Amino acid sequence: KAGVTQTPRYLIKTRGQQVTLSCSPISGHRSVSWYQQTPGQGLQFLFEYFSETQRNKGNFPGRFSGRQFSNSRSEMNVSTLELGDSALYLCASSLEAGGGNTIYFGEGSWLTVV
Amino acid sequence: AQSVTQPDIHITVSEGASLELRCNYSYGATPYLFWYVQSPGQGLQLLLKYFSGDTLVQGIKGFEAEFKRSQSSFNLRKPSVHWSDAAEYFCAVGPILTGGGNKLTFGTGTQLKVEL
Numbered sequence: 001k002a003g004v005t006q007t008p009r010y011l012i013k014t015r016g017q018q019v020t021l022s023c024s025p026i027s028g029h030r031s032v033s034w035y036q037q038t039p040g041q042g043l044q045f046l047f048e049y050f051s052e053t054q055r056n057k058g059n060f061p062g063r064f065s066g067r068q069f070s071n072s073r074s075e076m077n078v079s080t081l082e083l084g085d086s087a088l089y090l091c092a093s094s095l096e097a098g099g100g101n102t103i104y105f106g107e108g109s110w111l112t113v114v
Numbered sequence: 115a116q117s118v119t120q121p122d123i124h125i126t127v128s129e130g131a132s133l134e135l136r137c138n139y140s141y142g143a144t145p146y147l148f149w150y151v152q153s154p155g156q157g158l159q160l161l162l163k164y165f166s167g168d169t170l171v172q173g174i175k176g177f178e179a180e181f182k183r184s185q186s187s188f189n190l191r192k193p194s195v196h197w198s199d200a201a202e203y204f205c206a207v208g209p210i211l212t213g214g215g216n217k218l219t220f221g222t223g224t225q226l227k228v229e230l
Contacts, residue, residue: 043220056215100165105158
């Protein structure tokens with residue numbers, strides 16, 4: 001069974017550009033969440049989607065957005081990139097939302113903003 | 115607000131020695147607890163989780179963790195460390211209610227170095 005798949009794995013963008021990251025959850029999983037990992041702030045929750053609806057949102061500016069498709073695949077978008085957006089973006093999936101469901105993470109997308 | 119504290123930023127142990135990584139949490143009710151491991155340049159791999167029941171849980175790679183409600187702790191242990199265990203370890207807490215979402219709060223991580 002394939003794990004959580006994130007694309008692209010590595011990318012470099014220029015300040016002011018926008019970026020879209022993709023996440024394919026484990027087959028059958030309906031909950032997808034996103035995290036940002038930086039050396040300074042650690043792992044921070046961005047948002048969570050379940051059945052195409054955003055259920056939770058972290059404390060990030062509106063430049064960070066996401067969506068989930070009917071096949072549970074998810075994308076996140078960051079507009080007007082800033083140097084501080086350079087980070088590892090991790091996607092996680094689980095069967096359902098909460099209730100003790102195991103949460104699995106992908107390998108992440110490394111974003112560098114120059 | 116929920117929080118997770120991993121008091122040890124760096125730990126160095128000799129190969130073959132025992133290991134204990136500390137994790138303390140603050141949560142309004144019995145939480146859902148995880149330990150993840152991250153190797154350099156990689157994502158997070160689940161080691162084990164505690165949901166309910168037996169407070170001593172077994173995980174992969176020979177790791178175990180014990181949930182102690184009275185101490186709000188969920189420490190990770192391994193009897194004999196291997197050089198390949200060198201990595202960063204994260205403790206996390208999440209909501210236990212069905213439908214309560216999957217927002218995890220992570221500790222700051224403990225970097226484990228293994229001396230040969």
